[in-house]
Amino acid sequence: MHKPWTGNLELKFSKRDLSTQLIYNYALAPWKIQRSLYPEGEEVCHCVLLHTAGGLVGGDRLSAKIHLQPHTQALITTAAASKVYRSSGAESWQNIHIHIDEGANLEWFPQETIAFAESKYRQTTRIELAPDATITMWEIVRFGRTARGEKFLDGHWRSHTEVWRDQSPLWIDRQYLHGNPEMLDSPNGLNAHAIAASFIFVGATVEPELIDRIRATWEQGNYQGKSSVTRSLAGLVCRYCGDSSGDARKWFQQIWQLLRVSYRNRKICVPRVW
Numbered sequence: 001m002h003k004p005w006t007g008n009l010e011l012k013f014s015k016r017d018l019s020t021q022l023i024y025n026y027a028l029a030p031w032k033i034q035r036s037l038y039p040e041g042e043e044v045c046h047c048v049l050l051h052t053a054g055g056l057v058g059g060d061r062l063s064a065k066i067h068l069q070p071h072t073q074a075l076i077t078t079a080a081a082s083k084v085y086r087s088s089g090a091e092s093w094q095n096i097h098i099h100i101d102e103g104a105n106l107e108w109f110p111q112e113t114i115a116f117a118e119s120k121y122r123q124t125t126r127i128e129l130a131p132d133a134t135i136t137m138w139e140i141v142r143f144g145r146t147a148r149g150e151k152f153l154d155g156h157w158r159s160h161t162e163v164w165r166d167q168s169p170l171w172i173d174r175q176y177l178h179g180n181p182e183m184l185d186s187p188n189g190l191n192a193h194a195i196a197a198s199f200i201f202v203g204a205t206v207e208p209e210l211i212d213r214i215r216a217t218w219e220q221g222n223y224q225g226k227s228s229v230t231r232s233l234a235g236l237v238c239r240y241c242g243d244s245s246g247d248a249r250k251w252f253q254q255i256w257q258l259l260r261v262s263y264r265n266r267k268i269c270v271p272r273v274w
Contacts, residue, residue, distance in 0.1 A: 004059030004090070007031045011065070013045060013072040013104075020045040020072040029053075031062070034079065040269040043073055048273055049110075050079040058087030058120060062094045068104040068133075073264075075107040077271045082110065086118040087155070094123040100133040100203075105264070107256075108137035111274070112245045115143050115157055117150050117179065122158040127202070129165040134203030134235075136259060140248050143177065143184075146194045155179040163202045170234045171202045193225060193241050197248040199255055202235040210262060211236065217254040223247045249274075 009031040012024040019042035027033050030053035037046040056062070068074055084092060100106055115121060127135055139159070143152035156178045163171040177196075183189035190196060211231050218227045225242020238255055240248045257268045 004057070004061065005030050005053060007060075007062045009033070009049070009062075009064040011047065011076075012067045012069070013074050014069045015071050018042055020074055022047060022074075031064070037272070039272065040266070044075060044266075044269070045073070046075045046077075046269075046271055048077055048079050048271065051082060055083030055085050056092040056094070056121065057085050058090035058092055060092040064094075064096045066096070066098045066106070068098075068100045068106055070101040070130075071103040072101075073105045075109065075269075075271065077273065078110045079273050080111060082113040084113065084115045084119040084121045086116045087120045089120075091120040091122055093121070096123070096125045098125070098127040098135070100127065100129050100135060102130040103132045104130070105133065106135045106137075108135065109271075110139070112140045112142055112249075114145060115141060115152060115155065117144055117153050117155060119152075119155045119157075121156070123160070125159075125161045127161075127163045129163060129170065129203050131165070132203075133165075134201065134263065135163065136201045136256065138197065138199045138252050140195065140197040140240075140245055140252075142195050142245060143179070143190060144194055146243070151184060152177070152179040152194075153181070153184075161200075165203075165234075171200065171232060171237070173198070173200075173237075191226070191241060194243050195225075195241065195245055195248060197240040197245075197252070199238040199240075199252045200235065201237075201259055202232070204263060205234065206231055206236045210258060213258055214238065214255050217258075218251060221247075221251060221254070223251055227251070
């Protein structure tokens with residue numbers, strides 16, 4: 001019988017001269033932290049997380065706390081796709097709390113998550129933003145192992161994301177998908193697609209002209225599936241629904257490039273583990 005994992009992760013970044021440094025890290029299995037990387041100079045610290053167990057099994061509990069001190073810049077990703085395995089009853093759970101201090105910026109880009117048929121998963125993410133702080137993040141979820149012809153049946157997926165500043169909500173997003181044929185085929189569900197993905201930027205006003213440019217990247221990219229781009233009170237949210245995680249990532253990287261140039265005057269730097 002599988003003994004559930006209870007994994008904990010803590011990361012703290014600080015500004016030293018012009019360099020963003022990971023000054024504190026703690027990982028309890030199955031979390032593991034690879035060494036910090038600086039592929040685009042000392043200002044931005046790239047950090048790669050690894051799940052040593054390969055995926056989440058029913059009953060697993062993972063938590064992470066991430067703190068960016070003032071004026072730091074960090075990019076966090078994962079070494080491989082995450083898997084949520086079939087569960088005979090217990091729900092697996094992940095809770096992430098991120099605190100981003102004044103003038104700091106986090107780019108949170110985990111690789112694709114694959115939710116197996118009969119998996120049961122819940123995740124909560126709460127992000128606290130100080131003035132002039134921003135977060136850019138994405139989530140790409142494949143429902144079912146489609147290469148095997150598997151569909152996401154008899155399971156459920158719950159996701160709750162909140163971004164706050166000065167005790168006021170900037171972005172709250174709740175998602176719930178129950179694995180059954182009606183949800184898979186309904187226009188209000190996955191609309192017969194296997195992938196649902198979101199790209200979110202929060203913390204600064206996005207001008208309408210940038211929204212138009214992002215929409216143009218979709219139209220010019222000859223992508224398959226459906227998309228939407230919405231300007232929020234303090235950022236934007238882009239959605240993808242289709243069958244290609246490659247299309248989702250490619251489009252998201254185009255959005256990321258536009259945002260990077262607009263707000264950081266810096267081109268994107270794709271992590272080497274991708």
